[in-house]
Amino acid sequence: MDIAAxxxxxxxxxxxxxxxxxxxxxxxAMARPGSLQSLPAFxxxxxxxxxxAGAVALALCDNDTPLWLxxxxxxxxxxxxxxxxxxxxxxxxxPADAHFALIAAPAEMMALDxxxxxxxxxxxxxxxxxxxxxxxxxxxxxxxxxxxxxxxATIAPAQMPRHFVxxxxxxxxxxxxxxxxxxxxxDGVACLxxxxxxxxxxx
Amino acid sequence: MTAQPTDIATYNFAYLDEQxxxxxxxxxxxxxxxxxxxxxxxxxEMPMPYGWGxxxxxxxxxxxxxxxxxxxxxxxxxxxxxxxxxRAFFKKVANVAVTTYTASATIIQTRHxxxxxxxxxxxxxxxxxxxxxxxxxxEPRETETRKMHALEEYGxxxxxxxxxxxxxxxxxxxxxxxxxxxxxYVMDPSPTPKFDNPKMHRSPALQLFGxxxxxxxxxxxxxxxxxxxxxEDHPFEVQTFDQPCALCAAENVYLDxxxxxxxxxxxFVCSDTDHCExxxxxxxxxxxxxxxxxxxx
Numbered sequence: 001m002d003i004a005a006x007x008x009x010x011x012x013x014x015x016x017x018x019x020x021x022x023x024x025x026x027x028x029a030m031a032r033p034g035s036l037q038s039l040p041a042f043x044x045x046x047x048x049x050x051x052x053a054g055a056v057a058l059a060l061c062d063n064d065t066p067l068w069l070x071x072x073x074x075x076x077x078x079x080x081x082x083x084x085x086x087x088x089x090x091x092x093x094x095p096a097d098a099h100f101a102l103i104a105a106p107a108e109m110m111a112l113d114x115x116x117x118x119x120x121x122x123x124x125x126x127x128x129x130x131x132x133x134x135x136x137x138x139x140x141x142x143x144x145x146x147x148x149x150x151x152x153a154t155i156a157p158a159q160m161p162r163h164f165v166x167x168x169x170x171x172x173x174x175x176x177x178x179x180x181x182x183x184x185x186x187d188g189v190a191c192l193x194x195x196x197x198x199x200x201x202x203x
Numbered sequence: 204m205t206a207q208p209t210d211i212a213t214y215n216f217a218y219l220d221e222q223x224x225x226x227x228x229x230x231x232x233x234x235x236x237x238x239x240x241x242x243x244x245x246x247x248e249m250p251m252p253y254g255w256g257x258x259x260x261x262x263x264x265x266x267x268x269x270x271x272x273x274x275x276x277x278x279x280x281x282x283x284x285x286x287x288x289x290r291a292f293f294k295k296v297a298n299v300a301v302t303t304y305t306a307s308a309t310i311i312q313t314r315h316x317x318x319x320x321x322x323x324x325x326x327x328x329x330x331x332x333x334x335x336x337x338x339x340x341x342e343p344r345e346t347e348t349r350k351m352h353a354l355e356e357y358g359x360x361x362x363x364x365x366x367x368x369x370x371x372x373x374x375x376x377x378x379x380x381x382x383x384x385x386x387x388y389v390m391d392p393s394p395t396p397k398f399d400n401p402k403m404h405r406s407p408a409l410q411l412f413g414x415x416x417x418x419x420x421x422x423x424x425x426x427x428x429x430x431x432x433x434x435e436d437h438p439f440e441v442q443t444f445d446q447p448c449a450l451c452a453a454e455n456v457y458l459d460x461x462x463x464x465x466x467x468x469x470x471f472v473c474s475d476t477d478h479c480e481x482x483x484x485x486x487x488x489x490x491x492x493x494x495x496x497x498x499x500x
Contacts, residue, residue, distance in 0.1 A: 020267075027228070032324075032424075064222075123240060124237065124240065
């Protein structure tokens with residue numbers, strides 16, 4: 001399939017209701033960190049962009065939200081034109097300008113503090129990271145505490161960034177500044193808002 | 204009355220256009236991630252005046268889906284003008300199911316009360332907020348209040364509460380009683396009576412706040428610490444009532460005073476009409492409940 005066709009195919013079949021379903025899953029995941037909110041495959045973006053991450057991008061991004069793509073996605077002209085056609089979102093020049101960062105290879109991603117952290121006056125002006133992971137059960141287990149969690153929750157996301165626990169501790173110290181993470185797995189979404197405290201399991 | 208298909212087609216689902224919904228949805232996600240912080244958003248004009256719940260309506264319109272069941276209350280009542288018209292609005296523009304039962308609703312839009320029936324996980328409580336800034340009447344300049352939130356400088360609020368004590372012997376604030384969320388942001392719980400403040404603390408439901416005229420959205424995620432500000436020697440306490448509801452005999456609920464005649468006659472009844480009706484259905488009777496009010500067969 002040529003790039004022109006790839007960039008047009010694979011959007012939401014029913015934009016209004018698909019976007020609402022995806023948003024509600026992300027909202028519930030953000031409100032209950034560590035919970036996996038399942039989602040059917042609403043979008044079919046070009047590889048290596050995953051169906052779930054693509055659906056989240058379609059539901060949240062538009063011409064008001066500069067995007068930053070990690071090198072794996074940046075390399076694909078098809079993905080850039082797919083995002084351009086379906087969302088109209090401009091590409092950010094630097095990670096610090098991005099409202100959303102789409103990351104297909106989290107294990108190789110840059111440090112969390114390279115993205116916009118917001119300001120002390122406007123902590124909402126930070127980058128939301130959409131991390132593409134295969135699942136949240138096969139990686140190193142993380143014990144979560146904080147708002148949205150009754151006592152504690154455990155997730156074990158695969159392919160997480162290097163030194164993630166250490167980086168996340170620094171992210172929490174910056175509160176109310178900091179980044180929020182949406183984990184897009186193959187069958188749903190889970191979130192780590194900046195308020196979630198991580199305790200490593202075992203050791 | 205069900206909406207005709209032709210009535211719905213005139214608008215996008217839930218009235219707002221998709222770009223507006225995305226903008227509000229992004230603000231909601233930031234609000235959840237920073238509990239108690241007021242996220243600015245590009246509030247739209249709605250087909251109702253400011254002060255009628257345009258903020259709450261925009262939040263509800265952005266989260267609602269065809270499977271949701273909506274309940275709308277105004278001062279606890281399902282049957283007042285504001286509640287009835289907002290419910291009719293969503294029935295028309297989103298064709299969703301509506302209810303008055305707290306337990307069966309998935310989204311509850313509220314003006315100034317939290318239902319008496321405990322909320323559950325999965326429910327979303329949407330507040331209509333007139334003035335979102337708790338410091339606004341102490342410091343009118345937005346640039347200053349923003350700095351105060353940034354620096355976590357809330358001394359002024361404690362001075363205000365202290366002045367209450369100096370003047371009245373107790374903290375005289377009875378509604379819009381300021382709370383601290385997760386030990387960081389001081390937040391206005393919207394003009395709910397302080398009676399409802401303890402219900403916000405570690406509630407299993409997600410709480411979203413929309414202020415249309417002031418263009419702010421904020422949120423309290425489930426199981427989040429919400430502490431009413433107070434002093435060690437003047438601890439926070441809620442209103443108490445020396446008599447039960449006159450219709451359903453409920454105690455430990457918030458009561459409204461209803462004037463019965465122009466000779467000083469009055470009664471106190473539940474402000475939460477759904478709670479009161481349910482109790483009467485269960486056979487509870489207050490001292491002014493009509494004896495003959497058996498369920499119609």
